[in-house]
Amino acid sequence: MADDLGSMHHVKGHVKWFDPGKGFGFVVAENGGPDILLHMNVLRNFGQSSVADGSIVEVVTHRTERGVQAIEVVSIIPPPRDAEPPLTDIVRLDRHEIQQAALEPARVKWFDKGKGFGFANVFGRSEDVFLHIEVLRLSGLADLQPGEALALRVIDGERGRMAAEVLAWEAGINEDAK
Numbered sequence: 337m338a339d340d341l342g343s344m345h346h347v348k349g350h351v352k353w354f355d356p357g358k359g360f361g362f363v364v365a366e367n368g369g370p371d372i373l374l375h376m377n378v379l380r381n382f383g384q385s386s387v388a389d390g391s392i393v394e395v396v397t398h399r400t401e402r403g404v405q406a407i408e409v410v411s412i413i414p415p416p417r418d419a420e421p422p423l424t425d426i427v428r429l430d431r432h433e434i435q436q437a438a439l440e441p442a443r444v445k446w447f448d449k450g451k452g453f454g455f456a457n458v459f460g461r462s463e464d465v466f467l468h469i470e471v472l473r474l475s476g477l478a479d480l481q482p483g484e485a486l487a488l489r490v491i492d493g494e495r496g497r498m499a500a501e502v503l504a505w506e507a508g509i510n511e512d513a514k
Contacts, residue, residue, distance in 0.1 A: 346410070347372065348394045354379075356386045356479045363393055363406060372397055373405040382409035383506025386478040390415030414476035434500045437489040441505070447480040456486060456499065465490055466498035475502040 347365045354361025354374060363372040372395065379387060387393070392413040395406040440458045442465060447454025452469035465488060472478065480486070485505035490497050 343399050344407070345397050346394065347397050348392070350415075351387050351389050351391045351393060353389050354387050354478055356481075361387070363395060370404050373403060374409075375405070378406050378409060382412070383504040384409075384412070384477065385481050385484055385504075387412055388415055388473045388476050388478045391476045412476050414474055434489055434491070437491065437500065439487040439503070440490055442486045442488045444480045444482055444484040444486060446482050449479045454480060456488065458488065458490065463497060466493065466496060467502065468498065471499050472502055477502055477504070 347363075347367075349363045349365040349372065351374070352362040352364045352371060356376065359376040361374050363374050365372060374387075374393075374395070376385070378395075379385065392415075394410040396408040396410065397404050398407045442456040442458045444467070445455040445457055445464060447467055449469065454467045455464040456467055458465055467480065472480065480502075487503040487505055488499045489501040491500045
């Protein structure tokens with residue numbers, strides 16, 4: 337494969353795993369081949385600090401002596417929904433209803449992946465917005481960092497305001513422009 341070194345390809349596949357703590361993960365191409373290294377810096381250039389396992393991704397790859405690496409993320413589609421989310425607040429809403437909610441700019445206050453939840457603050461408002469790990473997964477994210485900028489679709493849940501959809505700030509800006 338030495339003659340293929342330096343070649344670039346547009347590849348579609350799924351995220352095998354991604355660990356924000358380690359700063360990398362791997363993508364499996366739908367047409368086979370070696371696992372593709374996905375580094376956090378490449379993901380950040382797309383506007384996200386994490387990606388959920390099982391997400392469908394399109395990436396531009398580059399073959400090096402050490403293997404195939406993603407050098408650009410073109411798109412990310414959240415993993416397929418196996419079942420309705422366990423949160424009763426979200427179960428009562430249909431996907432179309434969630435999509436009708438306005439995107440609100442927010443910043444992560446804190447998020448603990450181990451506990452499965454955290455909070456964000458919507459700009460210009462004093463109350464916290466609850467962030468649940470299942471909503472992150474359905475939004476194509478795996479983790480959030482304190483201070484990270486987001487675009488949220490917020491609903492009034494049974495216990496207060498909660499995110500029904502979470503987008504990376506850049507993705508939210510692009511979607512709002514449509």
